[in-house]
Amino acid sequence: MTTAAQAKAFPDIVAEGVSALPRPSEPAHIIRSDAEAIAVAEDLAAQFAKGASERDRERIWPVAELDAYSQSGLWSLNVPKAFGGPELSYVTIDRVIQIISAADPSIGQITQNHIGVVAAIRTVSDEAQQKLLFAEVLGGTRFGNAFSEFSSKRAADFETTFKDEGDHVVVTGKKFYSSGALLAHLVPIVALDGEGRAWYAIAERDAPGLTVIDDWSSFGQKTTLSGTVILDHVKVPKTHLVPGYRGYDRPTADGAIFQIIQAAVDTGIAQAAIKDTIAFVRGGSRAWIDSGLDHAWQDPYTIQAIGDLTLRLHAAEALLEKAGLAVDRAVADATAESVAKAQIAVAEAKILSTEAALQATNKLFELAGTRSTLGVHNLDRHWRNARTHTLHDPVRWKYAILGNYALNDVNPPLHAWS
Secondary structure, three states: OOOHHHHHHOOOOOOOEOOOOOOOOOOOOOOOOHHHHHHHHHHHHHHHHHHHHHHHHHOOOOHHHHHHHHHOOOOOOOOOHHHOOOOOOHHHHHHHHHHHHHHOHHHHHHHHHHHHHHHHHHHHOOHHHHHHHHHHHHOOOOEOOEOOOOOOOOOOOOOOEEEEOOOEEEEEEEEOOOOOOOOOOEEEEEEEOOOOOEEEEEEEOOOOOEEEEOOOOOOOOHHHOOOEEEEEEEEEEHHHEEOHHHHOOOOOOHHHHHHHHHHHHHHHHHHHHHHHHHHHHHHOOOOOOOOOOOOHHHOHHHHHHHHHHHHHHHHHHHHHHHHHHHHHHHHHOOOHHHHHHHHHHHHHHHHHHHHHHHHHHHHHHHHHOHHHHOOOOOOHHHHHHHHHHOOOOOHHHHHHHHHHHHHHOOOOOOOOOO
């Protein structure tokens, strides 16, 4: 909860902090194959889809859903086999995220930073730290995030810092857009050392001085709970201090991995919107007065539009798979060339998944008709989720990356947004 000292140090706090959830009492399941991962994801998605509209409408926290999700083994898919993990391909991981996001994209998004941090630990941590932190993940521990800051000039500018205090560091700062932090067990905090280098200081969710505030007010992705994190002299043991900056001072796949999960979420949103469009046209829409037809699903213009949307979804899925293969190659052998190719493939997937999600969620209402806008259906959640989530990492800059690479042989920049 917010203390008097924190209120004084951070006078703009207007809400109480939220208590941490307990860690799982049993180890998480460990998935052993691509087929098992897909099957588990599809089973969970069927469960998550049932309450997705209500959770959006009432802003109900997906506590039971996240517990089932992380205990299923789907949160450890990129833990290396050397440490007991599945080490599945990013083609499979992206497919899992798309399946979950088609059911509830808020739940799909919450996974993103966890997967990215696990990937970073593989890239930059020593063996002892990997063994320690991967054991946490395999046990069912969820990483949240406290990365971005609300008032900095650019996304990669950080004011949160830490001080070295011997066997631990002390972190001070304030974060926003902290998807997953509220319901996490551990919270990776991006904080700068005295040389301005960015580390992940992975704090206990209930660490003294760490306050997570439920103040996320976006009209979309409502239950990512991406609010404020206050860091008031939070102690983090050096065993949990991960040198994240090393993932970007040389070519690695770390940035592409953070990005490809975003594309998978948007592809899932497009998939769900097209599915609901078809269902409504088949069962709830009327034929247009001038068509001379009995049913909306007979309308040739509607048929053409559904064909176009389906094509764009399949194209987005194909680029997502292509990007996953490129990321897998860059993970296996990180060179300037392989990493750049992965970044380019991911940028292409990000562009097309963004455009497919926005077009599908907008076309839903045009094709389904006026009655599809009634509140009882809550179909606007698809557009709200697409419009909110696609604002991550704007695609206008993805086009610039693609053009500069093709025209001038300039590799994309190395950071978590590329």
